[in-house]
Amino acid sequence: MKSALKLPLVVPLSAVLVAGCGGSGGSGDSGAASRTPTTTASAGIPGCAPECLSGLSDPGSLPAGPHRTSHFFNGQLTVTFAGRWESHEDQPVEFSVAPEGSWDLHRVLFWSDLIPVGKDQKRAAGVPSTAPKLVAWLSSRPNLTVSKPRSGTIGTDALPAQVVDIAISGKAVNEASDCPARACADFLTWPNAGDNIYGIAEPAVLRLYLSDVEYGGKSHLFAIGIEGRDQADLKVFLPDAEKLIAGADAPVGPAPS
DSSP states (O other): OOOSSOBOOSSOGGGSOOOOTTOSSSTTOOSSOOOOOOOOGGGOOOTTTTTTOOOOBOOEEEOSEEEEOSSGGGGTOEEEESSOEEEEEEETTEEEEEETTOTTTOOEEEEESOEEBOTTSSBOTTOOSSHHHHHHHHHHOTTEEEOOOEEEEETTTTEEEEEEEEEEOTTOOOOOTTOSSSOEEEEEEOTTOTTOOEEEETTOEEEEEEEEEEETTEEEEEEEEEEESSHHHHHHHHHHHHHHHHTOBOSOEEOOO
């Protein structure tokens, strides 16, 4: 199933119970007993996250004010809504939200440890999981146009981030048999996501924030995507999306340089 906004996951990500490190029910299942850390503020975010976490929820309609995730960042990401928003994805690798009633138009997606995917829908080899390396790899994809990276920040702690806008190239060769537009391209996935892949369909635009962070004593790639149905829609949505991102709070810090 695909839309003009994006290439949704091959299977909805919410249908996959993310489970690694000996969890059950996911692509990382080893048959061992679950070692999923307890989701509590005192537990922090374990360095093995998101691979060693499990759980998913559909939060639904969300009122104005602060909201804390149940699963993303081990239940320790807080965002503040100016009005009513909605969410249908809260799990270790993704927390996504949209102003209420606009889920199919534009969204803000919080992601952990993105993995690049080639046009063969397989993980791209030899790409370190850092913001500069992922930006360089995205820029090398001929079916995508990627803006020159600019500096930005994420959250109340102003985590340093690289920010790029991603769209389908005017000369793109379609990569999907069920693409709803002239051309589509898949380019991202997540740990323990199985065959689930993220992409966009022309004329959608994705503004991507990428920040190298540290939690649990290990370095990770924290990403936030702002989707727009097209460039004009992205421009209209940006003020609300950027306000949400600026107010986000989580117990993570910049990765050591």
